[in-house]
Amino acid sequence: MTYPRYTPLIENLPSSVPFVGPESQERERKFLFEARLGANENMFGPSPKALSALKKYSDEQWMYGDPTSFELRCALAKKHKVSSDNIVVGEGIDGLLGYLVRLLISVGDNVVTSDGAYPTFNYHVTGFGGNLHKVPYSEDHEDIDSLIKQAQLVDAKLIYFANPDNPMGTHVSGIKICQALEDLPKGCLFILDEAYSEFAPASSLPDIEISDTRVIRLRTFSKAYGMAGARVGYGMAEESLIKSFEKIRNHFGMSRISQVGALAAIEDYDFISDVINKVKLSRNRISDIANDNNCKFIPSFTNFVAIDCLKDSKFAKKVLENLINKGVFVRMPYSYPQNRCIRVTVGLDKDIDLFEKYFPIALKES
Amino acid sequence: MTYPRYTPLIENLPSSVPFVGPESQERERKFLFEARLGANENMFGPSPKALSALKKYSDEQWMYGDPTSFELRCALAKKHKVSSDNIVVGEGIDGLLGYLVRLLISVGDNVVTSDGAYPTFNYHVTGFGGNLHKVPYSEDHEDIDSLIKQAQLVDAKLIYFANPDNPMGTHVSGIKICQALEDLPKGCLFILDEAYSEFAPASSLPDIEISDTRVIRLRTFSKAYGMAGARVGYGMAEESLIKSFEKIRNHFGMSRISQVGALAAIEDYDFISDVINKVKLSRNRISDIANDNNCKFIPSFTNFVAIDCLKDSKFAKKVLENLINKGVFVRMPYSYPQNRCIRVTVGLDKDIDLFEKYFPIALKES
Numbered sequence: 070m071t072y073p074r075y076t077p078l079i080e081n082l083p084s085s086v087p088f089v090g091p092e093s094q095e096r097e098r099k100f101l102f103e104a105r106l107g108a109n110e111n112m113f114g115p116s117p118k119a120l121s122a123l124k125k126y127s128d129e130q131w132m133y134g135d136p137t138s139f140e141l142r143c144a145l146a147k148k149h150k151v152s153s154d155n156i157v158v159g160e161g162i163d164g165l166l167g168y169l170v171r172l173l174i175s176v177g178d179n180v181v182t183s184d185g186a187y188p189t190f191n192y193h194v195t196g197f198g199g200n201l202h203k204v205p206y207s208e209d210h211e212d213i214d215s216l217i218k219q220a221q222l223v224d225a226k227l228i229y230f231a232n233p234d235n236p237m238g239t240h241v242s243g244i245k246i247c248q249a250l251e252d253l254p255k256g257c258l259f260i261l262d263e264a265y266s267e268f269a270p271a272s273s274l275p276d277i278e279i280s281d282t283r284v285i286r287l288r289t290f291s292k293a294y295g296m297a298g299a300r301v302g303y304g305m306a307e308e309s310l311i312k313s314f315e316k317i318r319n320h321f322g323m324s325r326i327s328q329v330g331a332l333a334a335i336e337d338y339d340f341i342s343d344v345i346n347k348v349k350l351s352r353n354r355i356s357d358i359a360n361d362n363n364c365k366f367i368p369s370f371t372n373f374v375a376i377d378c379l380k381d382s383k384f385a386k387k388v389l390e391n392l393i394n395k396g397v398f399v400r401m402p403y404s405y406p407q408n409r410c411i412r413v414t415v416g417l418d419k420d421i422d423l424f425e426k427y428f429p430i431a432l433k434e435s
Numbered sequence: 436m437t438y439p440r441y442t443p444l445i446e447n448l449p450s451s452v453p454f455v456g457p458e459s460q461e462r463e464r465k466f467l468f469e470a471r472l473g474a475n476e477n478m479f480g481p482s483p484k485a486l487s488a489l490k491k492y493s494d495e496q497w498m499y500g501d502p503t504s505f506e507l508r509c510a511l512a513k514k515h516k517v518s519s520d521n522i523v524v525g526e527g528i529d530g531l532l533g534y535l536v537r538l539l540i541s542v543g544d545n546v547v548t549s550d551g552a553y554p555t556f557n558y559h560v561t562g563f564g565g566n567l568h569k570v571p572y573s574e575d576h577e578d579i580d581s582l583i584k585q586a587q588l589v590d591a592k593l594i595y596f597a598n599p600d601n602p603m604g605t606h607v608s609g610i611k612i613c614q615a616l617e618d619l620p621k622g623c624l625f626i627l628d629e630a631y632s633e634f635a636p637a638s639s640l641p642d643i644e645i646s647d648t649r650v651i652r653l654r655t656f657s658k659a660y661g662m663a664g665a666r667v668g669y670g671m672a673e674e675s676l677i678k679s680f681e682k683i684r685n686h687f688g689m690s691r692i693s694q695v696g697a698l699a700a701i702e703d704y705d706f707i708s709d710v711i712n713k714v715k716l717s718r719n720r721i722s723d724i725a726n727d728n729n730c731k732f733i734p735s736f737t738n739f740v741a742i743d744c745l746k747d748s749k750f751a752k753k754v755l756e757n758l759i760n761k762g763v764f765v766r767m768p769y770s771y772p773q774n775r776c777i778r779v780t781v782g783l784d785k786d787i788d789l790f791e792k793y794f795p796i797a798l799k800e801s
Contacts, residue, residue, distance in 0.1 A: 072621075072622065072648050073538070073539055073592075073622075073624040073648065073676055073679075074539060074592050074622045074624075075538055075539060075679065076537075076538070076539060076540065076541040076544075077541070078541070079537075079538050079539075079679065079682060079683070082682040082683070083682070084678060084679075084681055084682055086502075086681060086686060087686065088502065088686065088687075090499065090501050090502045090503065092501040092503070092505060093501070093502075093503055093505070096505065105498065108498075108499055110497050110498055110499060111497050112497060113497070114494065114496070114497040115496055115497065120493055120494065120496075123489075123493045123496070123692075124490050124493060127486055127489045127490060127493075128480065128486065129664065130480070130481055130486075130489070130661070130662050130663070130664040130665055130696070131476050131477050131478060131479070131480040131481065131661045131662065131663060131664065132471065132474075132476055132663060132664050133456065133474055133476060133657070133663045133664055134664050134666075135456055135458040135459070136452070136454065136456045136459075137456065137458070137459055139458060139459070139462065160526060160685055160688045161685070161687055161688070163685050163686070163687050163688070164685045164688055167685055171442075171445075172439070172441055172442070172445050173439055173440060173441060173442060173445075174442065175442040175443070175444070178442075189686075189687075196682065196683050226439075226440050255438075256438065256439075256440045258439040258440075282438050282439065291499070295496070295497045296496050296497065297496070297497060297498060297499045297691075298495065298496040298497065298498050298499055298500055298690060298691030298692060299496055299690055299691075299692070300500075300687065300688060300689070300690050310439055312450060313439075313441065313445065313450075315450055315452060316445060316448040316449070316450055316562065317445070317448070317562050319526055319527070319529050319530045319533055320452060320453065320454065320529070320555075321454075321527055321529050321555075321666065322526045322527065322529070322530055322666060322688070323666070324664060324665055324666050324690040324692070324693055325663075325664030325665075326489075326664060326665070326690070326692060326693075327690055327692075330496070
């Protein structure tokens with residue numbers, strides 16, 4: 070009998086998983102969630118145009134998708150006023166982050182992120198043997214100046230920065246980002262994860278030339294576009310960086326129906342602005358519920374709200390557990406001091422009704 | 436201005452792409468193909484049950500798919516009489532091959548495959564810095580004994596073997612595979628790509644215990660199940676190898692609709708056996724057309740037929756080009772001596788009618 074010989078890197082990796090999905094939690098707890106408010110999914114769903122494209126073209130599923138996602142890239146290029154050569158489409162931002170880390174990080178290379186920021190990015194960095202340097206949040210904001218200072222100190226090849234931020238929902242202005250980038254050390258690529266940017270004011274978008282080799286921006290159809298299940302993310306950057314993805318990506322990784330759905334969704338501007346309004350209303354409602362229960366909400370520019378339960382992480386964890394046991398799936402930040410909060414995704418009225426009903430009880434029982 | 440610092444491995448990788456999709460060829464040539472007979476897609480399409488599940492659940496697309504593909508893995512486990520812990524689901528066999536290579540291959544590690552076998556596997560091996568050792572085909576069959584001998588010589592960590600084979604469509608018996616595996620060197624994992632196995636006789640399936648750590652078997656919904664566009668592949672192996680994928684895979688890489696579609700498709704046994712019959716009839720028709728044009732067909736156990744044009748690769752290439760220029764998309768093997776052939780995918784009658792019409796002309800003009 071033989072055995073597989075894993076690489077030394079793989080041998081030493083933990084078997085940990087960045088996120089346990091709600092379905093796994095349901096199976097473990099042997100009941101179904103009544104409200105799914107933990108994964109920052111968008112309950113308002115995709116544009117009807119996307120849905121009808123999905124249905125219309127589902128018969129074409131016998132064909133592989135176009136490995137270049139050409140039409141989708143062209144539509145995105147038009148939307149963002151760049152060339153299709155500036156755009157790479159991939160299996161969600163998660164997939165693109167994996168490729169990006171693989172392009173740049175060998176064993177021992179340094180990477181800078183915020184302590185408590187997106188765990189899937191950390192998962193990929195660890196997975197390729199990179200050294201993660203974590204910088205604390207500053208007043209519930211990712212601290213861009215400190216991130217860049219840390220990158221200078223350790224000669225980092227990558228910085229991860231989300232704007233707006235997840236899990237706190239805060240944002241910084243585009244002008245602030247541009248100023249901070251002036252101090253970006255040479256040879257460091259700045260990953261700007263804009264997954265939630267559609268929910269934020271336009272002023273949070275930095276004015277960065279697409280030819281600027283310091284930055285790659287990541288976007289997704291999972292949030293404002295309500296298509297998390299389709300797995301469509303994209304990156305925008307200077308041409309040669311985009312081209313480098315061709316060396317390693319799974320060229321046939323994209324579902325054909327997802328490509329078609331995303332293409333139809335882009336064009337439905339009215340629907341998206343309606344969704345953004347609905348998200349704002351629901352966000353306000355969650356914020357009000359926080360206030361009504363003598364908690365504090367962190368002003369959010371995303372489709373979720375971090376609620377400060379005004380005690381320690383142990384207490385927040387208990388509130389979370391109580392909510393989950395009552396059928397309301399929510400999540401919470403991983404790191405101190407953000408882990409004094411729980412994070413509640415925007416939802417339909419019926420979902421928020423349940424949260425409104427159970428939150429006071431969950432607090433009382435904690 | 437900074438610049439990204441790629442890893443040394445990435446710097447040295449070619450920007451080549453394993454397959455140019457038919458859509459790119461159409462854009463380049465400025466016309467649409469009338470028959471799509473080049474990518475071994477299945478024109479008989481998915482089960483109506485899969486299609487109706489797709490349509491029924493398309494509204495659920497706002498949710499991420501279950502990152503564990505639990506229900507799908509359970510259904511596959513039941514079908515194959517193994518445990519769900521023996522199954523990993525991924526973004527097509529292509530995606531799984533990428534993960535598998537990453538698990539085992541560091542720069543300089545040795546890998547054995549057949550000269551002219553699946554280029555996407557080679558792409559991944561090169562992409563992780565592995566050394567590829569290519570063994571010639573023997574009489575249009577992948578030569579399993581020579582592959583294993585070569586693995587012994589170079590202390591390979593991986594062997595790739597497809598049964599039935601692509602691009603020639605030949606197969607070996609399961610008994611032969613089991614015998615050959617007796618000589619597999621220690622520390623070498625045998626990848627058995629069974630993408631086309633549903634089209635082959637049951638005797639081509641080796642009787643290998645799922646606890647056997649020497650082998651991983653790969654299957655797909657892209658061929659017999661007619662769902663290439665959905666990107667659903669799976670691997671079956673001993674538990675600890677399957678578990679190792681958790682360390683590196685894109686946990687949220689699967690489209691939710693694809694998961695649902697695959698689940699519905701598995702259960703439609705009648706539809707699949709009907710498709711397999713239709714494929715056999717169309718394969719026979721392509722074989723007859725080869726004979727009628729004084730060419731030779733290679734007896735196929737897949738959904739395609741390699742046609743020996745009985746001249747050299749230059750001639751076959753011309754025939755291929757002529758067919759493509761007439762709107763019939765076909766492909767051909769990459770390596771000598773298989774590249775004396777063109778490869779024609781099984782299709783609907785209307786597709787094969789076009790091939791029948793244009794093949795004699797393409798031959799004459801070559």
